[in-house]
Amino acid sequence: MLHATSRALKFAGTLGGCAAIAVCTVHIAKSAAQSAKQGTPDASAAVASSNASPIYGVTVPPEYRDWKLISVNHLVTDKVDQLRAQLGNDIAIKAFKEGTLPFPDGSIIAALHWNLVRSDENTRVIAAAFSGAQSSIAGVPVNVQFMVKDSKKYAATGGWGFADFKEGKPGDRALHETCFPCHQPGKAHDFVFAHYARAP
Amino acid sequence: MLHATSRALKFAGTLGGCAAIAVCTVHIAKSAAQSAKQGTPDASAAVASSNASPIYGVTVPPEYRDWKLISVNHLVTDKVDQLRAQLGNDIAIKAFKEGTLPFPDGSIIAALHWNLVRSDENTRVIAAAFSGAQSSIAGVPVNVQFMVKDSKKYAATGGWGFADFKEGKPGDRALHETCFPCHQPGKAHDFVFAHYARAP
Numbered sequence: 336m337l338h339a340t341s342r343a344l345k346f347a348g349t350l351g352g353c354a355a356i357a358v359c360t361v362h363i364a365k366s367a368a369q370s371a372k373q374g375t376p377d378a379s380a381a382v383a384s385s386n387a388s389p390i391y392g393v394t395v396p397p398e399y400r401d402w403k404l405i406s407v408n409h410l411v412t413d414k415v416d417q418l419r420a421q422l423g424n425d426i427a428i429k430a431f432k433e434g435t436l437p438f439p440d441g442s443i444i445a446a447l448h449w450n451l452v453r454s455d456e457n458t459r460v461i462a463a464a465f466s467g468a469q470s471s472i473a474g475v476p477v478n479v480q481f482m483v484k485d486s487k488k489y490a491a492t493g494g495w496g497f498a499d500f501k502e503g504k505p506g507d508r509a510l511h512e513t514c515f516p517c518h519q520p521g522k523a524h525d526f527v528f529a530h531y532a533r534a535p
Numbered sequence: 536m537l538h539a540t541s542r543a544l545k546f547a548g549t550l551g552g553c554a555a556i557a558v559c560t561v562h563i564a565k566s567a568a569q570s571a572k573q574g575t576p577d578a579s580a581a582v583a584s585s586n587a588s589p590i591y592g593v594t595v596p597p598e599y600r601d602w603k604l605i606s607v608n609h610l611v612t613d614k615v616d617q618l619r620a621q622l623g624n625d626i627a628i629k630a631f632k633e634g635t636l637p638f639p640d641g642s643i644i645a646a647l648h649w650n651l652v653r654s655d656e657n658t659r660v661i662a663a664a665f666s667g668a669q670s671s672i673a674g675v676p677v678n679v680q681f682m683v684k685d686s687k688k689y690a691a692t693g694g695w696g697f698a699d700f701k702e703g704k705p706g707d708r709a710l711h712e713t714c715f716p717c718h719q720p721g722k723a724h725d726f727v728f729a730h731y732a733r734a735p
Contacts, residue, residue, distance in 0.1 A: 400734040407607045413667035467613035476735035534600040535676035
């Protein structure tokens with residue numbers, strides 16, 4: 336049940352949150368398969384692969400929380416109610432601003448998902464002046480997803496490598512098998528659903 | 536009516552969106568009053584002041600859209616339905632991460648507000664797998680607000696200067712008179728309502 340929920344979150348998140356990510360090789364760990372093939376199934380490779388997404392071998396870029404904002408969104412289903420933000424590394428942000436398609440290699444997009452929680456503190460203040468006021472904020476972090484653009488390495492999946500992490504750990508292979516099929520409807524925008532939110 | 540709505544948005548936004556802003560002198564324009572007092576009511580000062588917030592003299596920091604993300608939130612009232620993001624300059628972000636209170640001089644917080652719009656594109660994809668799915672994204676930009684921390688210059692208002700802009704133009708004096716009273720309930724957190732959203 337928990338697993339199903341996790342998968343549901345992942346799948347929904349891929350659709351609603353991910354955008355574009357170009358391959359940043361420093362963040363791509365060797366997969367166990369690659370190590371075995373090269374005859375180097377050493378301990379460090381095993382550790383690295385345990386923190387990388389199945390299929391794609393994407394690891395968490397250390398500084399992603401400090402990346403620039405692409406946009407924000409809200410997703411509700413029968414099971415989840417989330418506030419979400421998409422951040423991009425400099426290559427991705429430049430492409431978003433300039434409308435470059437396809438996204439260049441090196442682009443990485445991060446989709447951050449939090450449970451939506453009501454803010455009694457905010458609501459109390461706002462409701463004093465505005466009827467019907469309800470303020471909700473980002474609560475407990477749920478998961479973070481990445482799209483990494485490498486047109487050669489990921490040629491079979493639109494040039495994108497995918498990853499989904501919960502508390503620093505990647506989801507399983509079955510979960511990651513849903514990523515690219517889910518992004519297929521976004522083909523006209525290089526499989527990226529997020530759009531850059533204009534500055535007010 | 537339009538004015539009332541604008542004021543309502545501003546007031547609500549101040550409550551729900553702003554956080555901390557320390558004085559960044561480069562972004563503080565001389566007010567007309569200051570110029571007159573100093574006997575320099577020249578043309579350039581008049582132009583500068585027209586783009587600065589009344590009372591506080593805060594102008595739009597040119598690069599604010601590229602600042603780092605503090606958090607996201609959702610505000611609904613009888614009249615508005617908005618997705619919001621708070622961004623901070625480096626001084627503010629450091630203070631948020633380290634839990635520094637009061638925020639140091641130089642901190643600036645930007646609160647960006649967009650009308651929430653339903654995304655048929657996202658919803659169609661997600662609803663195929665998850666019942667009750669509804670995805671909403673940032674639509675038309677509404678306004679952006681700033682809090683600028685300067686404990687001396689703004690000593691009378693908790694050390695904060697405030698500003699609200701719509702399409703690059705500051706709101707009127709009456710609007711800005713609501714900023715500090717609205718933030719008073721947040722005194723224990725240095726008059727800042729936003730909290731830093733942890734990385735998933």
